[in-house]
Amino acid sequence: MTDNSKPTLDDVARAAGVSTATVSRCLNSPDQVIAPTRIRVMQAVEALGYTPDFGGRALASRRTNTVGAIIPTMDNAIFARGLQSFQEALSRFGKTLLVASSNYDPAREREQMEVLAGRGADGLLLIGSARPESSTEYLRRRGIPFVGAWNLGGEDGYFVGFDNRAAAAQLADMVIARGHRRLAMIAGISFMNDRAADRTEGVRSAAEAAGIGRADLPVIEAAYTFEDGARAMGELMAIRPRPTVVMCGNDVLAVGAMQKARELGLKVPGDVSITGFDDIDLAGVVDPMLTTVRVPHRRMGQAAADMLIKLIKKEPVERRIEIPTSIIERGTLGPPRADDEHSA
Amino acid sequence: MTDNSKPTLDDVARAAGVSTATVSRCLNSPDQVIAPTRIRVMQAVEALGYTPDFGGRALASRRTNTVGAIIPTMDNAIFARGLQSFQEALSRFGKTLLVASSNYDPAREREQMEVLAGRGADGLLLIGSARPESSTEYLRRRGIPFVGAWNLGGEDGYFVGFDNRAAAAQLADMVIARGHRRLAMIAGISFMNDRAADRTEGVRSAAEAAGIGRADLPVIEAAYTFEDGARAMGELMAIRPRPTVVMCGNDVLAVGAMQKARELGLKVPGDVSITGFDDIDLAGVVDPMLTTVRVPHRRMGQAAADMLIKLIKKEPVERRIEIPTSIIERGTLGPPRADDEHSA
DNA sequence: AAATCGAATGTAAGCGCTTACATTTTGATG
DNA sequence: CATCAAAATGTAAGCGCTTACATTCGATTT
Incomplete structure (x- = not known):
């Protein structure tokens, strides 16, 4: 009952009065063992609380x-x-x-x-x-x-x-089609992260294709947390003229940005539009719900x-x-404010 | 370079011209091996791309x-x-x-x-x-x-x-102190989940202590998802007279409930208060922010x-x-509506 | 009843590693 | 330079398991 150490195949074999080979077979290919023997072995397994040792098994079978x-x-x-x-x-x-x-x-x-x-x-x-x-x-x-x-x-x-790049570009195209000309981006940290880098590239290329200059697409990289998203949003909202839309590298950043917007008294999407990426559950929970890319x-x-x-x-x-992927249109993307639209 | 199979200790030993024991020692207690030997061994390890086999190691050392x-x-x-x-x-x-x-x-x-x-x-x-x-x-x-x-x-x-029970009870006490008399609860599934069961119990005992009858504390169990939280909220909000506060078994359920409230056109906390449990990041992101228990x-x-x-x-x-644990007071818990308060 | 054969079981050799113990090397000492 | 302890290294026995091969056992066939 309280033997200090764990039982081995040998213990089971001894208890059942068979060889270790038979026990092994009971465990791995039961139909090779005749019923009465198998039952005896299984009872021993049960009685001893035996669990095969993975290491031994892997070593012997060369499979894991x-x-x-x-x-x-x-x-x-x-x-x-x-x-x-x-x-x-x-x-x-x-x-x-x-x-x-x-x-x-x-x-x-x-x-x-x-x-x-x-x-x-x-x-x-x-x-x-x-x-x-x-x-x-x-x-x-x-x-x-x-x-x-x-x-x-x-x-x-x-x-x-x-295709992270294409998906991001597609979303950016839609943003631009809504009339936005002053974009901004909160990107994930691109170092050794191709997803983040591709998303940024996608937005950049779409902007470029629409004739939007580098200066009208400030990009801040941020770690994937609410706080960092919020912090980046703070910086972006200090830019004048203010970006009319902030595209985020993922939904977490986007929600952080929304939080910051609220804090700053900016309405979303009235004063500033926000987009995300991934469509995690969270995207459907915030108010307004997040426009994002579904993966x-x-x-x-x-x-x-x-x-x-x-x-x-x-x-x-x-x-x-x-x-x-597909674009999920929800509430955080609207047209730019009327006065913004014409000031471009 | 492209030997099909992974190198073993033996291969390393041979390559370095030492015994397997020495290689093993290089890996496990390097200071027992003199520098020149150690370097030779390490180079062999590197050159062969050797990684010790966990199974073998565990078997031999009886440690994992x-x-x-x-x-x-x-x-x-x-x-x-x-x-x-x-x-x-x-x-x-x-x-x-x-x-x-x-x-x-x-x-x-x-x-x-x-x-x-x-x-x-x-x-x-x-x-x-x-x-x-x-x-x-x-x-x-x-x-x-x-x-x-x-x-x-x-x-x-x-x-x-x-103490899940005590924490839940404490939060319920606060809710009751705010004047609520018609509570409701969206609990986690209590089967084989003592945390969920304890939280429910805590709320129940606090309610009982305040003389609130069983009928004024409907409890619905729900799986920990937004959807299930929302669904449960729908059921609870159909009860008349309507509960003035819904205490949730965790933050996810609470956010689901908030979503539903919004959908139903109910203001939180104006029309109905909501509380959560856990204080996950999400709790600080919704609007208003969730009153909850920090763990x-x-x-x-x-x-x-x-x-x-x-x-x-x-x-x-x-x-x-x-x-x-501690109670985090944020925006989702208010007093009951004036008309509710007196109708109790 | 002997021969035959397939099914059930046993025997034993490792799988890659660690480690107690044995052996060799080293360097300090007289 | 011989001596010897300490340090470095080697030898080899398993750890718990699978599996190729050998053996045994019954049932079937002749």
Whole structure:
């Protein structure tokens, strides 16, 4: 009852009066064992509270049925959501997911790669494609397949994601079509974050195409928190002439900006319009509701799992799957104020 | 360069011209190895892209430096936050955290216990104390220490948390002091969730103490989503006479309720007051800001890590650490409407 | 009843690593 | 320079498991 140490296969075998091989078979391919024996073994397992040791199993079988994911942060609802479906899809294939976070730091991402590799991950889910060559080289050397998600990557590698640049540009086009000429942007930190960089680029290119000068598109980078969004908004609203719309790198920043606008006594969208990106739950909760870009996280997680599984099985896969995004028009985007419109 | 399979200790040893023992020592206690040798070994490690195999290591050393956490869901910001600091605190002790989720299902929680035990977790963080005896018995049998967080548990076991009941009661007292007599509650699903149950109980007892009848405290249980909160709010607002305040089991439900109120054309707190619980970021973002109970997640995560580490080291520990909560008064709680007040 | 064969079970060799113990090397000392 | 303890390194025995191969056992066929 209170043996201090955990039972092993041997203990079970002894208790059931069979060999360890038979116990192992009961656990892994029960139909190879005749019923009476199997029952005896299972009772022993139950009685001893035996759980197979993963390490031993992995070592002997050279399989782990584990895949890893390294995400920048757990703090962002969008990753949580996508990961959830990734996880669900994986478990349908009997795979376990190990999650690690990099905190947007490439060195830490690399560390986590090693940890997950050491734990026997058969494949890895990574976010985006901005990372040192040495990191991907490491994975390749160890023969660990990986897929990038949340964007579409470069020439090589496997990706399930969407075109951040195009989606941002499309939203910017709509903003401009509403009559805005003095835009501003609160972007995510672009260092080693291709999603943030692409979104900024998208807005910039749309602005440029519309003949809007660099000076009429101030961009401030901010960490993905309400506070930083609010702070950036403060700076932007101090600019004269004031931007008529603030496009944000994601919804969290946008909500921070809305908060700041309220604080400053600016009506949204009356005095200033705001847009987000991601369409997390939050976007539907604020008042007015946020105009944003919807990213189908669940579908992305699912597709990423399928792709990774195929890669692990060495089945043929297409190199990149593009998930379509859509613009969700809600309350925070309006036309510029009449006096603003003509002062442009 | 492109050997198909991952390098082992043996490969490194051969490459460096030393024994496996020396390589192992280089990795685990470098100061036992003289500098020139160590450098040679490290170069080989680097050149081969070697990462130690966790399974082998765990097997041989009978240590994993891993602790596990089983949380109900990753989808709730509050757990994410607490876990983050738990993780940080652990890594200061060189421990790795493995996270699993139970989806509020005791059977699944038990499964995950076995998975984590199989992976060699030295200790476990669990949420709350409501679970079948057989689950805790399993852990005890295997000698895996565990601490419950987010509440204070029963007679035995180790806990780091707060008194959900008392905190809820305190908030209810304040609500009643403001003049409300017709309360309502949107509670979390109480099945196998002591936090939800305790919060409901707290409100009930405060109401009872104030002489408020059961009929003047309708309670609807709802899953922790905006939608379910909104749905419950819809039902509560159909009651006549209408409750003047809706106390919610957490902030997510409260925000859902606020959304619904807006939809119904009810002013908060003018027509109906709303309170939350947890004080997640969201609470400061809605308009008006949410009156809620602040739970110091970070401190709790930290304290839980300390306790678990001590338990693992078999150092003496106090059985329960209570983390104080506080009430955050913001905009969603006002007095009842004048006409309501006198109709009670 | 002997021969045959497939199903059930057992035997034992590792999987990659750590570590107690044995051996060699080093450098200080007489 | 021989001596010897301490430091550095090597040897080899497992850790708990899977699995190829060997063995045993019954049932079926002749």
